[in-house]
Amino acid sequence: MSLLCIDQTALPYSMELCFAGATCDLRTNSCELASVMEGLSISTGDALSSGFTMRLIVEDSSEEAAGEPHFRGLHHVVTASFGRSNVFVFDILRRTLSAGVSAAVARDDRFWKEKLIPITLGILGSAMGLVPVHCACLELDGDGLLIAGVSGAGKSTLSVALSENGFNYVSDDWTYIARRGDGIVAHGTSAPVKLLPDAVGHFQKLQRRRLQRSMNGELAYEVDIAETFGARVEPACEPRWLIFLERTHRAESTFTPMSSTEARTYVSSSVEKLPRQLYEARAARQQTIERVALLPSWHFRYGGTPQFAAKELREFVVHAGRRSTYDR
Amino acid sequence: MTDEACWHPDLLRRFVPTPYVFSIGDGPNRLFVESNDLEIALSVRGADVVHRQSSRSGGMLCKLIRDTSSPGDGSELTIVSNGALWVLYLGWGTILIHDRERSELLGFVARNVQIQELVWSLIPAVLGESVQQ
DSSP states (O other): OEEEEGGGSOOOEEEEEEETTEEEEEEESOHHHHHHHHHHOOOOSOOOSOOEEEEEEEETTOOOOOOOEEEEEETTEEEEEESTTOEEEEETTTTEEEEEEEHHHHTOHHIIIIIIHHHHHHHHGGGGTOEEESEEEEEETTEEEEEEOOTTSSHHHHHHHHHTTTOEEEESSOEEEEEETTEEEEEOOSOOEEEOGGGGGTOGGGGGSOOEEOTTSOEEEEEOHHHHHOOOBOSEEEEEEEEEEEEOSSSOEEEEEOOHHHHHHHHHHHSOOOOGGGHHHHHHHHHHHHHHHTSOEEEEEEOSOHHHHHHHHHHHIIIIIHHHHHHO | OOGGGOOOOOTTOTTOOOOEEEEESSGGGOEEEEESOHHHHHHHHTOHHHHHHHHHHTOEEEEEEEETTSOOOOOOEEEEEETTEEEEEETTTEEEEEETTTTEEEEEEETTOOHHHIIIIIHHHHHTSOOOO
């Protein structure tokens, strides 16, 4: 039997980090892991009022890479394991992540960036008023645009095209939304943009990049949007509109108003059902979802290239979208 | 729409129905046992180690799920402890959680784990009592 006593192990590396607006009090016994985590932290002026703690022990003798994930949860506790040496325990009520990991996983920045940090925000976020929504987020002149849509609708390619069209980039896949005063604030993470192989037909800059096997097994370009496309990245913004993306086969673009009921349904479908033991988190999350649902929302149906869609969307936001926002 | 209307699949298996429910004792020292498996519920209800822990901590909730979809692999026992939480893994599939402050024993029991092993070995281990060989 092996016993991992996290509270009785010396964790000399201590730092305060920030992920999607949530402050993280990290303690670990690994200088290398502390350095990896520090590199992924994004400071923002919109920090949430509550944060979380991470206690991470690295077993230097283990070189086991991250294996197949196995998740379970009951009441306020969620566990995740990625092979025998990599176990994570999330305590939602105490907003704590305790974990033991191998040396190989400790230095695998891709694992933390693409898996563990988004998973942690998804699980513990509910206790911090942070709602993960399956949408991209871009910003133009201080106004945020949430772009939702089913997988394959083109959120990531449109995000890149919009960032080449004057928008600042916040996120392309998962956006973390919290209440702030009477409004809401949307946060991104440092996760890379993931573009499927056919995106190379739209973005020449991808020709210099190599396809990689992504964490879910798909072949894709996983790129830093600032480095590859010269995009300006913002850690957070205040959303003004919600756009629900649908692709059609005809080269056209149409905008039709979307009801708040539809918007609420979509956002609610992004979030995990919470057990009754987490009733406070459930109620707080519902209030955030309500605010997202009250954003001016449209269905955007388009065919053609992402550049065409980006141009149409920009025109709409600058003219009709803004007028509609202020008319409400 | 409320949370109840979400249509996410229950990937964490948080919402597995537990129709076998026992309540033992009265007042603040009451022991609650919930499970989706009658054999587990009856065995935990009768386990001395659970009664001792319940008396010490002024009542206890035990919720254990027989997890037939979980991998029944591995015999390595690992315990992760951090303050109030103790979590026991047997392989990947069996996970027992003891929250000492809330006096809750929660968990998933893989299909290949025998009741005797659960009651005489795994539960004592996660409750901090010596492991029976």
